[in-house]
Amino acid sequence: MLYPDEQAAFVDLDRHAPGPALARFVEFYWHVRWNVTEPYETKVLAHPNVHLVFEEPAPQVYGVNRSLFVRRLEGRGQVLGVKFRPGCFRPFTDVRVADLADRRVPATEFFGPAVAETCRAVLRADGPAEMVARTEEFLLPRLPDPDPVAEEVADMVERITARPALFRVDQAAETLHISTRTLQRMFAEYVGASPKWVLRRARLHEAAARADRGADVDWAALADDLGYCDQSHLIRDFTATVGVPPARYART
Template identity: 35%
Template sequence: MADWVENYWRLRWDLPDGVVYRSSTLPHPSCTLSVERGVTRSEVGADPVVLTGVVRHRFEVPARGRSWVFAVKFRPGGLAAFAGLDAARLTDRVVPARGLLPASVVTACANLDETVADECCVTRLDAALTAARPPTSGGDTDYRQLLGVIDDMLADRTLLRVGQIEQRHDIAARRLQRMFARYVGVGPKWVLARYRMHDAVRELDGGYTGTIADLATRYGWYDQAHFARAFTDLVGAAPGDYRDRHARHPG
């Protein structure tokens, strides 16, 4: 499943009555298949098996009570390539997986709960996904090209503009836009900006001591005020405040 799946993950919590922990995560250009039991997100209804599309804002979940989550994080574009979906239909949405994924995959998820060992959860779901995967003979050339672009965005921090991607991969702007809309659900500019913002956060986490203006320029923002607004919207704190807080409480 490595062509489509990035990783499997599990989360559980058991909090006393009245205690709420607000979990906050930076958004990634990935879709997730999850089974969520207990006190779940407000977006999860009676069916615990859901698909979460790319979230364009800071991903926040108020954790309370007792809950258990097991999930598959697809590679960028992986869910659309695997299931033949239009990823743009899922952007900023949480929807039941039933009817969108093969019934065998949904059933495998529905049969998982906190009594099943983590390794067994992975084995069962990986087997269900593998049995339902699309044929690879010939391959999906658009998806393969998309993965190459995504890998390049992640590996090369000097890529700051979509035009650089178009030139390096010899791909027309309109085709690149269509490819990202179909497979990822957001445009290449958004994905590139998110990856560079993640780089900026990692710099601050690693003890960056330069100016915020230099940090902004390094990752493609030539207006420090614009960078500060984008950082604050995504992280929940201004860059300088975030650095000061991390210095006081490393890790």
């Protein structure tokens, strides 16, 4: 979530860990509650994850958003999201996860009509803990068979995003001991975004996180740390996605 200090005044965000049976599929659950007196656009620099979101008027599955995710908040409301581990939504669907990229699809297409009633129950629940419990009650009987490739891909994403300075796809493939073509094919099938996008997004997350800490940032040094050839490349990359240069974002 971008501009976290600004949004903290009227948006509450908390996270909840999944139970043991769901941990191989779900990274965490997230709950957002807001209360605004006038419309406000919240902005999120998305990770390479698919989300099941219980919201009004109906639950949705969100594919990987490869641009900047913007949601307009009005009045009071709340949503509960299921953030699947990278690659680990694939066992729930018959299509490549790349086919879901930048799309919002009714959750009934993946989980049947019962997910609509579960959505209503989740949003009526008494607090986030009960919302998560109802979500797990719904998901547990519907878990697909374990997919070892999905878990392998989740591990791949974790390994390469833990190194923001990893810049090129061929470097990532070498680190993972597979060919570049195989890596690209696996990411299209399971992740929903290319390895190049995942590497680029990890660098932007690190740049935004540094800015959010509130201290002065040496952008030239950060560009070097993240593998950019110079500061101007970092500025162009950040501005193209976030909409403002990193120094202006940090001041805001």
